[in-house]
Amino acid sequence: MSIKQNIKLTVDAVVFGYKPKEGIEVLLIKRTIPPFLHSWALPGGFVLDDESLEEAVTRELETESGVRINYLEQLYTFGKAGRDPRGRIVSVAYFGLVNPTNFKLAASSDAEDAEWFNIKDLPPLAFDHATIIDVAVQRLRNKFRYEPVGFELLDKKFPIADLEKLYETLLDRPIDRRNFQKKIKHLGILIAHNEQQKQVSQGRPAKLFSFDEARYFKLQKEGMAFEI
């Protein structure tokens, strides 16, 4: 190839987790190499010559934080000159969802530390990672308006109130419990179980539901309009 081009390519992952008690969190790692040594940053790194972009993100996520993820979509490519002090570096950012209770975070060789941070309370970040997270948060906040959301974020079986809280968090306003249930049940994505939540706090124990995966993924693919 005769082209002279001095651009390097990286990938970064914005992985969101949801805890009904805490809200929406994002996975950050603490850098062990300059630039931005010891700063918090998104997991990510250089793409190898023979791996796909998806393989690169998955690999970096696993080696830097121990998180193995099954939902990842491409978010946006950030390519402004000057976004990295080392030179011209273009980064393809990915957007992931996980249930954080399924993992023990394991900072490994490439990262000093890996932690969940509430998106309302982020530390100073390396590079333009704050911007990338902003874009990802917007994407998340739009996503649930045209596809179902929750499968990757909640436990396998969950009380309907957890799903409702997720939607309240995304909408950033209270939702009427009865109308929400009508709407969600009408979508047909929930399966009711004859089990009740083990008591964690006071009050009447809630019935548990899970997602009807076939219908959930069908709606995810086809799209829908969710308005509440």
Place this chain on the structure above:
Amino acid sequence: MSIKQNIKLTVDAVVFGYKPKEGIEVLLIKRTIPPFLHSWALPGGFVLDDESLEEAVTRELETESGVRINYLEQLYTFGKAGRDPRGRIVSVAYFGLVNPTNFKLAASSDAEDAEWFNIKDLPPLAFDHATIIDVAVQRLRNKFRYEPVGFELLDKKFPIADLEKLYETLLDRPIDRRNFQKKIKHLGILIAHNEQQKQVSQGRPAKLFSFDEARYFKLQKEGMAFEI
């Protein structure tokens, strides 16, 4: 920078035009250099070291086809190894909309020819450009469900039927004229003019409308739910 990485970065543009009579068309150029010499392909090319991705697409579009565009959004980044026979080349694809009647296509130095092709009738394409166009068409087909569409595609002043035909093309089914008008007028994005369409064919001449740009761009930013 110590990293050894042998990946090159290109940009490609999927520019859609709309002609009420013909439907939705995409701008293609005929290649003057190998690989895929003389094949039809998307306008695009290598990113220069000191330009942003947007600058790169705009430049390539203008030099290859003479199209100067004012609506461009990033579409997706295609990075599978093997998508380009010259080596590992990652391409950031952009999505653009123009009114094709505003331009004379001018194939220049870098392209043998530049032409509009109906998206239902594409020639064989270079690289993975057919896939890229597929992704762009999906994007276009989703776009009008959550933002207004038409401003970049139609004439400044247009009969409401042109807008309706655009939506029918995107939805790929007929729309009730009266309900469509109610819906669109209710959005408040149209300004009625006291002018009538110059006769092009038979029948009663239509009133002309234009977009209320302030309101149009407000809805575009905020999003909306369009269902008809």
Place this chain on the structure above:
DNA sequence: TCAAAAGTGTTAGTTTTACACCCATGA
């Protein structure tokens, strides 16, 4: 028996859908 959270229906208002006749123009 009290406090906490879950379960559950009805009504008014709004939105959506389906549907057909008359009007202005050029041929």
Place this chain on the structure above:
DNA sequence: TCATGGGTGTAAAACTAACACTTTTGA
């Protein structure tokens, strides 16, 4: 005067929004 396409309203049905009392449990 005919053919073509444009302009326009109403009624039934579906959906959305607002609202409060009862039940189950643990403390």
